[in-house]
Amino acid sequence: MQKYKFAFVSNSPEIGETVKLYSDPVTEEVVIRLATMEEAIPVARELLDKGGVDVILGGGGTGNLLAQTLGQPVIRIAKTHIDILHALIKARALGGHVGLTAYGKPIEGIELFEQLLSLKIRQIVFSTTEDLVSGISDAVGDGVRCIVGDGICERITASLGGVGILTIPSKEEILQALREARAIAAARRQERKDVVRIRTVLETIKEGVITVDNDGCVQIFNQMAADILGFPGVDRDLLRPIGKPLPDVIQGTGLLSVLKTGKPEIDQVRRVGSAKIVITSLPVVIDGITEGVVATFREASKIQDIDRKLREKLYVCGFVTRYTIDNFKGENARVKRLLEQTRKYAQTPAAILIEGETGTGKEILAHGIHNMSERKLKPFIAINCSALPETLLESELFGYEEGAFTGAKRGGRIGMFELANEGTIFLDEIADIPPSLQMRLLRVLEQKEIMRIGGEKIVPVDVRIISSSYKNLSEESKCGRFRLDLYFRLAMLKLRVPPLRERMDDVPLLTSELLMRLCSGTKQITPAMMMKLKEYDWPGNIRELDSLINRYVVLLGTAKHDDDLLTDLLGELRSEGAPPTPNMNAKDRSEKSLKQHLEEYERILIEATLNECQLSRKRAAHKLGISVNTLWRKLN
The missing domain is CATH 1.10.8.60 (Helicase, Ruva Protein; domain 3)
Known part of the structure; x- marks a missing residue:
């Protein structure tokens, strides 16, 4: 560790040497600078600013003056009554009338010393060197031959033909002062390191940063702020705008309004000079009182570039919407109510169920909801639950770990829920989801977490679920074909698209x-x-x-x-x-039940539709309004 550097600034070389004697050469270096009271302040400031000194040590009147003027980092080496008593005992040997110097005000309890030592003590109170010279001259002129005080008192008294006695602080007081000096030096070094770190951060971030105190004066104005706002002459050391009232530096930021109201302003678009910025200003509140404001901002054009790049990335992945709510056309009263309801629902995080026949525009609504929500810059993923077999649908939704099943991809695969994290997932034809997956989907809605197939780790997900169905999910739940608890979770908000x-x-x-x-x-x-x-x-x-x-x-x-x-x-x-007409004679009608007639009619209708669709099950299922899985079951 680098040694601390202390400077003893005073007119008493004897005290300085004593301080140096008691210091620890392993942890600190002590330099002595002799100076009068008038010289001490500029000397101390130069040592702190340019001399690499961590702490100033001072004794007597000079130490008091430095402490009052500079505050930290000045340590005054105190003189106790015991130290004064030792000096007075020495002075008594030279006569019964002595002088005692005191900086700023008289020393209390001197009457007790007079009685104890049978001395007449004259206190010489001073604030400047001139006061001190004048006070000692008057005392010597009045017959006081011995003056007790600091080093300068000793020299002034000697020059007038008297004798000066030096008051030396005790060893304990000097050691205590050195301990305090080390603590302050350590704190100042840490503070300087923190300032450098903060300044480095402020210089490397891509946002402008301005802070003001409770008087509206600039405390921080980083280089990016200067670059964005075109502020002239800002040096890298951030010194030029510091301390100036904000209006003298730049206008139009809105910081003073936040300082006045104490209310934050988030993502406000402002024109400051020739720059158009997006700025967030937050009040610094301490004990309920606004003590300043911190603002961060970026050029509006830069944010637009980021937004464009984000959308381009999502587009490459296919995780973006293709429609907005404006793509859902209609002037019908029902449609207007539907769109008004949709706009309100889009602002909430709740799950939405969209019911309606095939071809009515349910998916357009889902896209529109995402585009109007707070998640609009996040992924939007749509998946048709009726188009995939059960096992494939499960792996698509939840993903899988390596080796989870035969043919599993090395390294596993992320599922749609993880890919849609912080965004929206649209589950089309949710009514056709198998019962085994219904339970897993319920867990996502209730716990906001998933587990990959073959995995053991819980993965938290933040996904808004929009689902759609051509079937009446409420009726499906009553018939036991769809979990009632899942229905309630999916249908927290419901939309019905009219045919x-x-x-x-x-x-x-x-x-x-x-x-x-x-x-x-x-x-x-x-x-x-x-x-x-x-x-x-x-x-x-x-x-x-x-x-x-x-x-x-x-x-x-x-x-x-x-x-x-x-x-x-x-x-x-x-x-x-037009539906095909089954060929039934009177005997068929009389021998078959209604259920048998319906099953036969259903089979004829399915076969006819398959023939029209060139035996394409997918096209036939779509035309009949059922899933491929349902069509498969009915054929078998």
């Missing part, structure tokens, strides 16, 4: 939007045909309308509109939607 047949007044708007998207509005549908579109039930909802308009635009060719073509396309939709 297109319940919002026929939106058909013209939706049709116009589709035409604009597909052909920039160059193709048209006549009012007469629009009426026919509004007369159709649209069992496939908006998805079916989208399919029809797509075919219409493609088949139109160069024509602007064609009522006959649209009539034919609507006819095809009606024929495709």
Whole structure:
């Protein structure tokens, strides 16, 4: 450890040498600088600022003056009454009338010394060297031949023909002063290290930092703040703006408003000079009183760049939304209420269940909710629960550890819940999730934690769950096909998307939007045909309308509109939607129960749909509005 450096500043070389004698050369170095009271303050300041001195030691009047003027780091070596008594005993041998110097005010208890030693003691109170010279001269002139005091008193008295007696502090007082000096030196060195660390941090962070005290004067103004605000002439040592009132340095930051109100301002966009910044200002409150303000800020353009890069990264991973709430079109009263409800729900962290038939736009709503929520800059992951077999769905949602099952990827795999951490996961067709996974999903909702397949470690996750279902989950729960407790957790907030047949007044708007998207509005549908579109039930909802308009635009060719073509396309939709009629004779009807008739009709309908879809189970399941797993069970 580097030695401490102490400086004894006084007019008493004898006391200085005594201090040096009692010091510990292993831990400290003591230098002696002789100076009058008037010289002592500038000398001490120079030693502290440029001389590498940690602590100033002072004795007598000089020590008192330094302590009053500089405060820390000055240690005054005190003189006790015992030290004064020893000096007075020496002085008595030279006469019965002695003088005793006292800095600032008379020393108490001197009357007791007079009685004890049979002495007449004249106190010489002084505040400056001039006072001291004058007081000693008067005393010597009045016949006082011996003066007790510090080194300078001894020399002044000798110059006037008298005798000076030096008051030497005791060994214990000197050792106590040295102990205090070491403690202060250690604290000052640690403080300097902390300041350097803080300054280094302030210089390396990519944010501007300004702090003001309770008077609104600048305490910290880092280089990044200078660079952002274009503050002229700020040195790396941060000294130039320090101590100045904030308005004299820069205006428009809002710090003085926070200082006045004591209320924080978070992420405020402000224009300061030519710079547009995003600034957060927090009051420094101590014991209920605002003692200052700390502000951090960045250029608005930099934050926009970060936002763009974050969105680009999420986009590369595919964990971003494709729609906003504005993509859900409609002027129908039900739709307006739905959108108003959706906007309110988006601001909460609660789970949301979206119910509605296939093709009504449930996924668009889910995307829109995420985009309006506080999680909008975090991942959005959508997964169709009906499109994956049970085992694959489980590994996709929860992930797995290496060796969890045959074919498990080396190193394991992170599941969708972990990937969506701090963001949103959209579970489409939640009604088709197998019972074994329902329990695991319930744990995520209740405990906010998951465990990978084959793993032993609990992984905390912070994910908002939005789910959707074409089935009535409440009815599914009552029938025992879906856990009731899971239903309540998923449906803390519920949205019901109306089918297109319940919002026929939106058909013209939706049709116009589709035409604009597909052909920039160059193709048209006549009012007469629009009426026919509004007369159709649209069992496939908006998805079916989208399919029809797509075919219409493609088949139109160069024509602007064609009522006959649209009539034919609507006819095809009606024929495709007509259910097959089972061939049953009277004997069949009389011998079979209602359940058997329904099962047969269901089988015929499934087979017919499969044939229409070229035996594609996925397309057939989608058209029938059931999951692939359900279709598989019904076929077997």
